[in-house]
Amino acid sequence: MYAVMKVIEFCYGHRLLNYQGKCRFLHGHNGKVEIELSSRTLDRRGMVRDFDEIKRVVQAWIDRELDHKMLLRRDDPVAPLLRERNEPVFLLDDNPTAEAIARLIFEHTASQGFPVTCVRVWETEHSVAAYSPDTTARRRPAVRAAARSTTTAA
Numbered sequence: 001m002y003a004v005m006k007v008i009e010f011c012y013g014h015r016l017l018n019y020q021g022k023c024r025f026l027h028g029h030n031g032k033v034e035i036e037l038s039s040r041t042l043d044r045r046g047m048v049r050d051f052d053e054i055k056r057v058v059q060a061w062i063d064r065e066l067d068h069k070m071l072l073r074r075d076d077p078v079a080p081l082l083r084e085r086n087e088p089v090f091l092l093d094d095n096p097t098a099e100a101i102a103r104l105i106f107e108h109t110a111s112q113g114f115p116v117t118c119v120r121v122w123e124t125e126h127s128v129a130a131y132s133p134d135t136t137a138r139r140r141p142a143v144r145a146a147a148r149s150t151t152t153a154a
């Protein structure tokens, strides 16, 4: 198995709802994202994927959609106020934790055709969250379908 990893840095603000710690207040991070792509074989260039291609597609999306934005849960009451003031906001269905941001970036990267196997979001120098799909569920599609419909209902 071959793997490549691209590191992308971006700044974001967020706050966590239903949370008692200080992350319930609006604050920001200088985040670092690690995007890991894996493949059993190499392409005709001898690569899993060209680093420049990852940069052009994924980094450009992060720069455009997430960098220097306030990442908020869709129902956060502060979101409409920020939008009214033309402050850049990106809304997520879930609490904008590092875990949720990792999953968001994973899903976007996969949707662009990259063989992504893991995305890690470093929120600080000492705290990192990762998302990779449940490979057990992937081998059993019925289980994954059930899990997905539960997620949709919630």
Ligand SMILES: [Zn+2]
Binding pocket: 014, 023, 027, 028, 029, 123
């Ligand atoms: Zn935070």
